[in-house]
Amino acid sequence: MSIHKYLRERFFPHIWCAGCGHGTVLNGLIRAIESLGLSRNEIVMVSGIGCSSRITGYLDFHTLHTLHGRALAFATGIKLSKPELNVIVPMGDGDALAIGGNHFIHAARRNIAMTALVMNNRIYGMTGGQFSPLSGCGMTATTAPYANIDPDFDVAALATAAGASFVARTTTFHVKEMIDLIRQAILHDGFSVVEILSQCPTYFGRKNKMGGAVEMLNWYKERTTPLGSKAKQNDPSLIERGIFMQVDKPEYCSQYEKILQKAQSANSQTKE
Amino acid sequence: MPGAVRFMQGNEACVEGALYAGLEFFAGYPITPSSEIAEQLSYRLPRQGGRFIQMEDEIASMCAIIGASLTGRKVLTATSGPGFSLMQEALGFAVMAEIPCVIVNVQRGGPSTGLPTHMSQGDVNQARWGTHGDHAIIALTASNHQDVFAITVEAFNMAETFRTPVVLLFDEVVGHMRERIILPQPGELALVERLRTSVPGGVDYHPYLPREDGRLPMSDFGGVHRYNVTGLYHDMWGFPSENPKVVHGLIRHLVDKIESNVDNIARYKAYYIDDARTVLVSYGASARSALHVVESARRKGQKFGLLELQTLWPFPHDIVGEAVGRAKRVIVVEMNMGHILHEVRKALTNPSNVFLVNRLDGVFITPTDIRQALRLIEGKGI
């Protein structure tokens, strides 16, 4: 399989550090799209600002690199305007859930058909290692030198509560699973969220003495487990992977089609 | 055949103008005194196949219209001061990425929550400099409903011509007042449509390479050309660049495409200017009171004139200098602490002849207010 046709090689080398998980997400994303056989012209990729958000520029789709936290709002305009497009929104954890938290819950609430990929490295990579709402208590960051006292979000629970109709979690260690989950998320007709734990050895790893990329990937292997597994019962501190939510419910753009029909049939009945 | 005569609010006239111009997509968040625009469009747009969405805030609204514009639609959002403040970052994105869009700010008293239901023109400088960094912007206004309609159409035309956000700075009085308007017939006012590239699929398309005339043909998202759009400095492919030549070239292009067309963008109305000794310069609702003063002075044989500005940014210094330069006295009438005053002074060789007449208390400035201030300026006391 040639992934090269999806890449804008003119724009390489990329900006990511050696060992960064974001490149693995890029790879998984391309393979998911390739396996779906989608035309590059029907895909719009919208991102915000952060190391993670740079992923759009490297991909040969319609790409929109926007403002920190606002990608889903831009994407909503695109999707409602042209619902036939496939809209994919890769975001960092700070991007999606700190500055962009409001847009995240409202996109989920509307259940507008697009795929949000939360590339969760539990830190602000781009700006040099400050803590994020996903860092968690006790972790260290450049703005939490003594230890972070900010509790973290559970992205899957938050997305589910807000109304997302497909919610999954995976890691950059579990690449096959990642490809499969992204694939299902894109196919899903509604707001889909895939949280991908993605290592930042440069800041999160170093600040928290987690070692390099290999050790961090090993941590994903050791500290995560499939949803509903026995291991989780034995050790509740394990992080679950898999599909947390998958339901059919009215999708925003299809609902808007009904409004269009209603308004236009009123049109033909009344003269203005 | 003249169009239908209607009686409506200024906000409604803006809606009519936007639909006439070909509006297809609106995103907004309710705020007084602009909410009627959203309410009307939620009803009108779907009837003609357009799309309306109420977003979670004004930041999201501004972002959503930019996204929709990239798919090839004519787009609008409407707000007032606090919402306009929230839109500033995304407004700058539209400047940088050259996205055609129209933003209505029906001004109310500020700062902060200020005077939600009262009149002010305090956002003129915010429209110019609200977003960070050097840039140019187009901001237009009008004083009556016929002109609100026409200037709204112009706003859409300029957004397409210059690939830029255009701000419509109305005010609470014009927005909420009801008056007569004759709706123009289709074809009566010229419309500018999206300029799309003629480059066929498979051939390298440069989304950010201006043609000889400075215009940049676009390609809709979802079409045959896949390209990158970013708020970073970028090259002709839209790819991020820190190359000093590219950076300098882009900032010059963004500013020059508007500043070098200042005379083409200038819209204004001159009343009794030619022999006027006292010229009032005003805009928006304030210009209504100013016109009243001028007309009653003329009836008494006093040589008064009015220059009513409809283009506030880019400020037409040459046109203003030419129009009011010979007057003995120039009186700027505006509902703020002197936003346009400074521009008028810059336009004149003798700025000490320029005086400000204003009101800052939320009460619409009346002809009597202006006359009283004029007596003071003339040294006659009240």
Ligand SMILES: Cc1ncc(C[n+]2csc(CCOP(=O)(O)OP(=O)(O)O)c2C)c(N)n1
């Ligand atoms: C409005 C605004 N505030 C702050 C920033 C600075 N900023 C850029 S990226 C970023 C955080 C990046 O972290 P995350 O979203 O988690 O992505 P990562 O870089 O870790 O992939 C911040 C705070 C900005 N660009 N815009």
Ligand code: SF4
């Ligand atoms: S700083 Fe962290 S997130 Fe950013 S590229 Fe480097 S490793 Fe990746």
